Amino acid sequence: MNTKNADAIIVGAGWAGTIMAKELTEAGLSVIVLERGKEHTTAIEGAYPDSIDELRGAIRKRLFQNLAKTTVTIRNTVDQTALPYRQLAAFLPGEGVGGAGLHWSGVHFRADPNDLRLRSAMEERYGKNFIPKDMHLQDYGVTYEELEPFFDKAEKVFGTSGTAYTVKGKVIGDGNVFAPDRSSDFPLPAMNDTFSAATFRKAAHDAGYHPYSLPAANASQPYTNPYGCQMGPCNFCGYCSGYDCYLYSKASPNVNILPALRQDKRFTLISNAHVLRVDLDGSKTKATGVTYLDTTTQRETSLKADLVILSAFQFHNVHLMLLSGIGKPYDPVKNTGTIGRNFVYQTITTSRVWLPENNYTNQFIGAGGVGVAIDDFNSMNFDHGPLGFVGGSPVWVNQAGVKPIAAAVGTGGHGTPRWGKGYKDALVDTYKHSLAIDAHGSNMAYRDVYLDLDPTWKDAYGLPLLRMTFTWKDNDIRMNQYVVNKIAPIARAMGATKVSLNHLEFGQPFDTRHYQTTHLGGGAIMGDNPQTSALNRYLQSWDVSNVFVIGSNAFPQGMGYNPTGTVAALAYWSAHHIRTTYLKSPGPMVQA
């Protein structure tokens, strides 16, 4: 007797969830997507001018997760008591249809080939002993060559603007000389440089580096993607990061995938549906469906399906696995179990350069994905041998549109007044004449950095909160300091009148009070060994083979690049193998 509600249930309507829904409906499956937040459409919530209201938007956190319902607890070390993350600050997960894919910036990278096999690549070049003992450095189990068609597909769906370096082995443009080869060019030409980015490009070039245009899922021209979804050209309004683009110029699930999906009868989207757990059968090796709470009626409903896809935000996927009993929780003492293992972040520090007073940087002009970067100190593009650390950082000017409240709150400190006499001078000068240069770097995985369930605090539904144990380690601090120091000659070449270089400090713990990045990763990673990874190379749970877990949770370590492009490619990769292999013969696609 067949009592299932759908062939597949997908948890979360962000990039990963909507890509999986599109792929599976194309394969003829009926799909239910459960989204715990509300609907978001450009024509209503995203419309001008309400959508560009800074107070209501980034400051009062219109599109971000409502922590009143559920949050995480955080501690730096295993001997501390983790405390709740009560106010959003360090990272900003999304909530509602589109997920964090609605309020992201749009920087759209392909992973560096070495980053996908970082342990192997580092061992080949520097030997096994180069890697610190407590560092859980691992390969993804999938190569760039295997993922290339899916990076390509994601760029075409997102309408990504960029300048390529090589296509099919031939140099075709002045793109990133460190970027891997591509099967086709970017669907749209690169966005123009802002004044700040152009100044950086020239200075970085003069300093001997290799500047390139950031690949941006902000449309430089009108575009229609393979699903028939349309984008309009970006006008540099500056409301990408933290906002829903009123111009249909920034790629989002809402603009680039859902308009097509919503026309498919096999697709059902249920919003305000908070998934409480994945239901497993008695053997704990097969999922029968999921149970969710309708947050408007407070009614619990269980749905049955053959296939369950977890595609919520990184740590929500891990939380759901732990709550549902999928796989074995990670134990840092015994170094066993995989769920919660290799929890990673990124090392992002922002330095500031002041230009002469006749230079106005007009920092409110910009777009989330636009800018100029150098990769000379990213990934394995430089010699780590004498440096003795693993990892790297791109360095860039990514003027995404600086709004006045954020600028005002951020001005001061480091010897500059934060209020009163002199503060306004500093604020006006900084806002009108400065620009930011970021070192947006990698973060490695360590044995005592992980996710598990908190013993004390509960969410609004009575379930234990997820607990993060996280702090900065010497390897990553050294990497950050090394790269930040490389900014100084570029700043000089820009004609800086003043420079403030900011880097991580030894002994300074992770601080939850200041925004750093929402690029959290790991905790349910992919790999080729079920002892050290939660998922196989197709993002299929080693333990429950009809559960696939899609997201940056699969990253074994934090890369220097922004994660969304790789998340999208991994989603298409996983979906391709579900469609071509799994559906024909459901079961583990890799034997443990």
Add this chain to the structure above:
Amino acid sequence: MVKSDPTSAPKPRFTLPRRSVTSALLGTTAFWLTQPSAGISRALAREAATAPYSPQFFTAAEYAFLMAATERLFPKDHNGPGATELGVPEFIDRQMQTPYGVGDNWYMSAPFQEGPANLGYQLPLVPRALYRQGIASLERYTHQQYGKNFAALPAPTQDIILTALEGGSLQLESIPGRTFFEQLRTNTLEGAFSDPLYGGNHNLGGWLMLGFPGARADFMDWVNQEGTAYPLPPVSLSGQTA
């Protein structure tokens, strides 16, 4: 005036932005920008700026503190208007009547436990309670120390107190001085630089100071003008111009 206890007060009605009579009558910003209505807009703005505001959440004494303290944090100077002229106290009072005032998107489940500062805010107090208890405690301190309310003290003394709060050397009973200071500083700057529809940034004075063009949100022709300042003055969400 009866003041409710913030811990037992019913959740206040959330006033949706831009649903005032003005915006309902006059429609979208696109309309404002393309119609010759700037005169009406300026008249309305003037009226709003001159009408005395009576605080709804803060008592008169608390409001006097807010007027004095926010002006010290964001003083009038050669760059432009200060906090009181920009309507910052009004902004903060109005914010207390929104979901923000009751910490609606903060995780406020017990137990509340102190910890290292870098693990973030851990007090059982939402913004309304932080202000109510913080101001009361601070006024007790200034009376004890100087025999006067904060607002009646000379500016240099007010600055000494604010500096002590910021540096953490002054504790407001159960509230760390630094926590209270950061709440006040953040809300002050929000009031100076948010859209005027929230009660602050009168006459777009905050945005003019920074050269921020407000709701223009279209810079296709100014992506790179070789470092020349953007030429147009600000416009608000409701079409008010400076």
